[in-house]
Amino acid sequence: MPGFGSLYVGVSGLQTAQDALNTTAHNLANVETEGYVRQQILQGDKQYNKIGYASISNMQVGLGVTLTDVRQVRDEFLDKEYRKETGRAGFYNVCYEAAAELEGFFQELDGASYQDCLKELWQSIAELEKDPTKVDKEYFVLKASEFLQRSVAINDSIKEYQDNLNLQVVNQVNKINELGEKIKYLNDKIVGIELSGVEEANDYRDARNQALDELSKYANISYDTDPEGFVTVKIEGSQFVTKDYVNKMSYTTDSVTGFHTPIWKHEGNAEVFDLSLEISTENDTNVGSLKALIMARGDHHANYTDISSLNQAVKDSVMTDEEAARAYEKNIGYSVVMKVQAEFDQLVHGVVDMINDALCIDNYSKVDGTNNTQEPPTELFIRIGEAERYEKKADGSYEIDGNGYYKQIDECGYLVDDAGNPMLDINGNYQAVKEGATQYNRLYTVGNLMINPAVLANSSLIKLEQTTGETDYTIGQLMIQKWNESFATLNPTEEGEMNFSTYYTAMTDSLANQMYVYQGITEGQQTMAAKTDSARQEIMGVSSDDELANMIKFQNAYNASSRYINVVNEMLEHLLNTLGA
Numbered sequence: 110m111p112g113f114g115s116l117y118v119g120v121s122g123l124q125t126a127q128d129a130l131n132t133t134a135h136n137l138a139n140v141e142t143e144g145y146v147r148q149q150i151l152q153g154d155k156q157y158n159k160i161g162y163a164s165i166s167n168m169q170v171g172l173g174v175t176l177t178d179v180r181q182v183r184d185e186f187l188d189k190e191y192r193k194e195t196g197r198a199g200f201y202n203v204c205y206e207a208a209a210e211l212e213g214f215f216q217e218l219d220g221a222s223y224q225d226c227l228k229e230l231w232q233s234i235a236e237l238e239k240d241p242t243k244v245d246k247e248y249f250v251l252k253a254s255e256f257l258q259r260s261v262a263i264n265d266s267i268k269e270y271q272d273n274l275n276l277q278v279v280n281q282v283n284k285i286n287e288l289g290e291k292i293k294y295l296n297d298k299i300v301g302i303e304l305s306g307v308e309e310a311n312d313y314r315d316a317r318n319q320a321l322d323e324l325s326k327y328a329n330i331s332y333d334t335d336p337e338g339f340v341t342v343k344i345e346g347s348q349f350v351t352k353d354y355v356n357k358m359s360y361t362t363d364s365v366t367g368f369h370t371p372i373w374k375h376e377g378n379a380e381v382f383d384l385s386l387e388i389s390t391e392n393d394t395n396v397g398s399l400k401a402l403i404m405a406r407g408d409h410h411a412n413y414t415d416i417s418s419l420n421q422a423v424k425d426s427v428m429t430d431e432e433a434a435r436a437y438e439k440n441i442g443y444s445v446v447m448k449v450q451a452e453f454d455q456l457v458h459g460v461v462d463m464i465n466d467a468l469c470i471d472n473y474s475k476v477d478g479t480n481n482t483q484e485p486p487t488e489l490f491i492r493i494g495e496a497e498r499y500e501k502k503a504d505g506s507y508e509i510d511g512n513g514y515y516k517q518i519d520e521c522g523y524l525v526d527d528a529g530n531p532m533l534d535i536n537g538n539y540q541a542v543k544e545g546a547t548q549y550n551r552l553y554t555v556g557n558l559m560i561n562p563a564v565l566a567n568s569s570l571i572k573l574e575q576t577t578g579e580t581d582y583t584i585g586q587l588m589i590q591k592w593n594e595s596f597a598t599l600n601p602t603e604e605g606e607m608n609f610s611t612y613y614t615a616m617t618d619s620l621a622n623q624m625y626v627y628q629g630i631t632e633g634q635q636t637m638a639a640k641t642d643s644a645r646q647e648i649m650g651v652s653s654d655d656e657l658a659n660m661i662k663f664q665n666a667y668n669a670s671s672r673y674i675n676v677v678n679e680m681l682e683h684l685l686n687t688l689g690a
Contacts, residue, residue: 115677121173122670126663133660146183146315184648188318191641192325196396198634199326203401205631207274207445208624214266215617223259224613230256230460231592231610238585241573250568253464253489254560260457264450264555271446274406278369281327281399282358285344288324289355292317292342296352300338310338328381329396345381347373366409371399384443407444412554413455415441419601433601442602445623452616455597457555460609461490463591465553467584468571469498485515487570491561494550518551 139145215223233252237245295317302310317340324330324342332342335352342350349356358381360369371381382403386394419437422428428436441447469486485507488498500508500516508516549557564570573584595606599615607615 116674116681118173119670119674119677122673123667125174126667126670130660130663130667133663137657137660143319146311146318183318184645187641187645187648188321191638191645192322192330193393193396194634194638194641195322196325196327196329196398197390198631198638199398200395200401201627201631201634203398203405204445205624205627207270207405208620208627210270211267211446211449212617212620212624214263214270223263224617226256226259227460227609227613234585234588234592237573238582238589241582241585243568246568246571246573250489250560250564250571254565256460257457257490257555257558257560260453260555261558263453264457267446267450267453268410268556271406271410271450272367274402274446275368278371278399278402278406279360281402282360282369282371285324285327285399286355286357288320288327289342289350289357291320292324292340292350293355295320296339296350303338325397327397327399329393329400345383347376347379347381363408368406368408370403370408385439388443404443405445407441407447407450409447410556411441411444411447411450411454412552412556413451413458414552414554415447415451416455416597416600417458420598423601430601437601442600445620448600449616449620452599452619454555456609456612456616457558458553459596459612461553461558463596464489464588465498467588467591470584470587486572487564488561489564489571490553490558492551492553493557493559 230252233245233249237249239245295313299310299313299317302308302313321330321332321340321342328344330342330344330349331346332340334340339352340350341348341352344358347356349358356373356375358371359374359378360371361378362369372378373381382400384404386392388395416437419428419433423430423433441451465488468489485499491498495518498517500518502508510516561570593608595608597612598604598606599612599619603615
């Protein structure tokens with residue numbers, strides 16, 4: 110009977126309005142839930158029954174309304190844009206934090222700055238040059254000791270921070286793998302629920318999208334959703350989450366430095382990141398905090414030889430200036446930590462060499478032919494791994510070269526190519542590089558230096574008197590002269606040599622400028638990400654006002670369906686009673 114069919118129309122309205130009210134209540138309950146996406150009810154007509162034929166009408170009777178879908182309201186384009194901008198913000202924030210941390214080690218803005226330590230050392234040399242008495246010698250040794258202690262403390266702090274970045278690499282690799290497992294788990298839950306066709310797994314979709322948001326902070330991701338609802342994810346172009354499994358990221362550990370390098374085992378232990386690529390927005394090579402951590406950390410603890418070997422190669426015509434600059438950027442300059450390590454160590458090495466060489470000038474190391482038993486001059490700074498400056502024979506006496514000078518133990522090494530093989534000059538000879546890194550224990554690097562204990566015990570070992578006993582001002586004057594002379598460029602990408610004071614200023618200015626550049630980019634990217642997220646929230650966020658309006662609307666619809674059923678019921682009751690009479 111058509112009359113009774115009208116009751117089903119009303120019931121469908123009641124059911125649909127109740128579902129809509131439940132969805133609205135769910136939205137309101139999650140107004141403050143992070144990652145929750147507003148759900149929207151879609152309604153449609155139920156099927157129609159045909160009751161006859163007519164030329165001007167379909168003669169159909171509707172069966173009411175039905176809930177066709179409960180969809181999430183979100184914009185996939187904005188999602189991808191937000192995740193890309195978040196990844197870039199994460200990349201530059203790591204770079205900024207690293208530069209800011211390094212600048213703090215020198216305490217130029219707060220506390221006793223390293224520059225003050227340099228000035229005090231210079232002042233002690235100036236006093237030594239005026240009147241090299243025992244008191245002035247002891248004051249000079251004291252300031253030299255303070256200079257070295259401060260230098261070692263800064264170098265140790267940089268290394269410790271570098272090791273801390275290395276630990277963060279492992280933590281982020283583990284976090285990425287956790288998120289991959291979570292996405293895979295949510296994929297399975299979503300597909301399992303939605304295959305039944307009974308309901309949409311929107312809350313699980315919210316959790317999966319939130320996981321993708323978080324994953325985008327760590328690495329450059331791309332993803333696709335197949336018709337079944339599976340999301341597959343790639344990191345740096347490599348398969349990470351598939352329908353069936355997660356290709357977990359792993360890492361190798363360098364046996365010398367202990368530094369970790371992320372790899373893909375499923376791709377034959379290929380490295381996750383290609384650090385040879387130019388960093389640019391166009392190529393999306395500036396995305397993700399994990400890559401930034403690896404770049405900021407670098408691949409080794411740098412020292413002055415990373416710069417001096419390239420400069421020596423230019424002097425020996427093995428490299429052009431442009432080739433040396435490119436090699437520096439490839440091996441050192443890309444890392445804010447290694448860059449500062451190498452530049453700072455070059456400064457310390459320059460000061461140490463200048464003082465040691467002045468104290469051991471040829472006038473004092475030339476051997477008197479009539480008296481080969483005299484002791485060679487004494488260094489103020491000695492190498493922990495190689496304390497002697499001069500070569501010794503088996504019997505303990507010192508070696509003499511052909512010109513009658515004590516033979517120095519050289520900081521020797523050879524210029525090597527990318528494969529690690531010694532490079533040859535045009536005559537087929539190995540290209541010797543003074544101050545090479547092949548024998549660390551022979552380097553005058555800040556990590557391998559100490560004040561000569563003998564000088565600490567007896568400052569008179571610093572020879573500032575002639576053999577006649579008269580005061581000799583030569584050494585003090587030489588140190589003053591060398592202090593003010595240019596000794597090195599900041600690095601192979603810069604032009605113009607500087608003295609110690611201007612070098613340090615240029616080094617700290619360069620670091621500060623780099624920090625401010627990273628800070629500006631970070632703030633810009635964070636602003637861009639926030640604007641994109643704001644646009645997302647306008648679409649997918651829950652507005653309590655809108656939801657309350659919807660609740661009133663669906664409540665009215667529920668009441669209207671209820672009244673409709675009452676009217677149909679009264680009509681049917683009247684017809685039945687009338688017919689029964």
